[in-house]
Amino acid sequence: MARPVTNAAFEGLLRAAGYGNAHAAFARQLNHAGRNEGRWRYDAASVYWWLRGRRPGEHVQVAMAESLTRRLGRSVTLTELGFVSANSLGSCVYPASVDSAIDSAEQVWTTLTKHTGEQASSAFDSGRALQAALGWRYDLRDETVSRNGRQTVSSTDVQSLHALADHFTDLDRRHGSGSPRTRSVMADFLMRQVAPMLRGTYSDAVGRDLMRAAATLAGQLAFMSYDAGEHAMAQHHATLGLRLAKAADDHLYGAHLLANLATQAVFLGHAREAARLVEAAIDGAGRAPAAVLARLHATAATAYGQSGERRACQLALAKAERALDRTGTDPGPRWVGYFSAAHLAGAALRCLGDLHLYKQALRHAPEALTLDSQNFRTRALHTALSAMTHARAGDTDGACNWGRKLGQQAAGIQSARVQQRVRELTTILRPQQASPQVNEVLHTLASMPAAI
Structure with a gap:
């Protein structure tokens, strides 16, 4: 006796697309869509189990949505497929289309507003990050992003988003990103204001500026999540911002986001993957x-x-x-204006220390401040x-x-990264705790006090 269907949403889509009694045909379409994935060998039995509660991977769901979109002549979101829990981020996949990016944005922003402060179920996925880099670098340019929706979006509306992005960036740099409330307020704004704008009516020119503003906001939330130690959420937003x-x-801001992903990968110890990410960023940034080049090479x-x-x-x-x-004669976009000689000195202090070149590294310490x-x-x-670096060089004083x-400066800053550095310094100094000053x-x- 056949088991009852538990995913009515997916069944309804199959029927509407003419696959109600042609599960094998749908599986063939899916195999064709995933032909670059050598392991894809789905058949009618696969569809049977999907209808009865088995959940395919996120990348398979993306291919399903795209296949059904072509068949039905309208956008089919991942949520409509019935596989994705409203409280689940799923795996971090670079969206294949603008419509898929908007769907992903709504899903991630909704999840974040409901569960800010909770750790995402998955960790940073360096393989997905590299796939996102390839998609951003080599996928064809979108011919148009114009759209017809419920609300009309104007250039003035978009400019207000850029102003708000600057405000959130300033809050982040002043106080760190460890406060769940700050990220919750930002996620709520994205879900209630930005998502409806993305589904609105706009010309190609306004639409591209809207995408740029939304990318900036997603990128800022990605960096805030990274600083708070929520690495899966950070990767989702960085990937969304890339798309x-x-x-x-805007290939320059895309390169900047890819470099941010590389910075996150370095923090988590994925050095080789980080190098590949920033190499793709430098290649994609072009002239x-x-x-911008100073920032990218420092990350490299x-x-x-x-x-x-x-x-x-x-x-x-x-x-x-x-x-x-x-940079005096070639300053670049506003968003890179933060990068200074002090930031480069900090990068030099970090990487030369990692190479055990402590004397060279410490030459950069004064300028880093x-x-x-x-x-x-x-x-x-x-x-x-x-x-x-002083401790590793044997200079206890x-x-x-x-x-x-550090004890004075770190007080009141809510940042998982700062707390991690405090823990690392404590670990290095502890063997010498018999010394009164240590x-x-x-x-x-x-x-x-714990910042996170």
């Missing part, structure tokens, strides 16, 4: 403004440093320095790096001096 930047035809240096590629690391640092010297007065989190991160400064610093760091 929206592709739709906006970019000097400030951190990836090479962590993977032990000394020559590549030093070459990337040299390229970043030369590019930074040209010459930051804008509002960059509280970056100042704490660079101070922690300086303390750790220097490590303690910087450690005391014990004092360890006590100061241990008494700091």
Whole structure:
């Protein structure tokens, strides 16, 4: 006796598309759509089990939605398939189309508004990140992003989104991203205001600017989630931002987001994958403004440093320095204006330390602290790096001096990254806790309130 159908939504779509009694035909269409995936060998039995509760992978669901979209002549979202739980992020797949990107945005933003502060069920997926890089770099440009929907979107509406993105960026740099409330407010705004705009009516020109604004907001939320230690959520938003930047035809911001993914990968120890990500970013950025190139090459240096590629690391640092010297006449987009000589010095301190070139690394420590007065989190991160590098070089006095400064600077900053640096410094110093000054610093760091 056949089991009853449990996924009525999927069954309804199959019937509407003419596959109600032709499950094998639908499976063949799906195999054709996934022909680049050598392991795809679905048949009528596969469809039988999908109808009865078995859940295919996210990449298979994307292919299903696209096949049904072509057949029905309208957009079919992943949610309509009935497989995705409203509270599940699923796996992080680079959307194949603008419509799929909008669907993914709604799903991720809805999930975040309901579960901010909870860790996503999955971790950072370096393989998916590399697939996103390939899609962003080599997929064809979207011919048009114009759309007809319920509300008309104007250029003025889009400009207000850019202004709000600047506001959230400022909050992040001042206080860190550990506050679930800040991310919840941003996610709620995205779901209630930005998602309806993406489904509105707009011309191609307005639409591309809208995609750029939405990419900027998604990218900012990605970085905030990364700083808060929510790495799966961060990757989802960075991937979404990449696809929206592709739709906006903004290859520079796409390269920036890809470099952010590389930075996250370095933090999590995926050095080789990080290097590939930032190499794709540099390649895709092309003849970019000097400030953008400086930032990209600095990120490449951190990836090479962590993977032990000394020559590549030093070459990337040299390229970043030369590019930074040209920023006076070639400043680049507004969003890269934050990147300064202090940020490059912080990258040099990090990657040269990873290569055990501590004397060279510490030459960059003073400049790494010459930051804008509002960059509280970056100042704490660079101070922690300086303390750790002194400790690893055997300079206990220097490590303690910087450690005391860190105790002052990190107070009140809500950042998982800062807390991780504090823990790393504590681990390095603990074997010398018999020393009164080391014990004092360890006590100061241990008494700091948890930021996350």
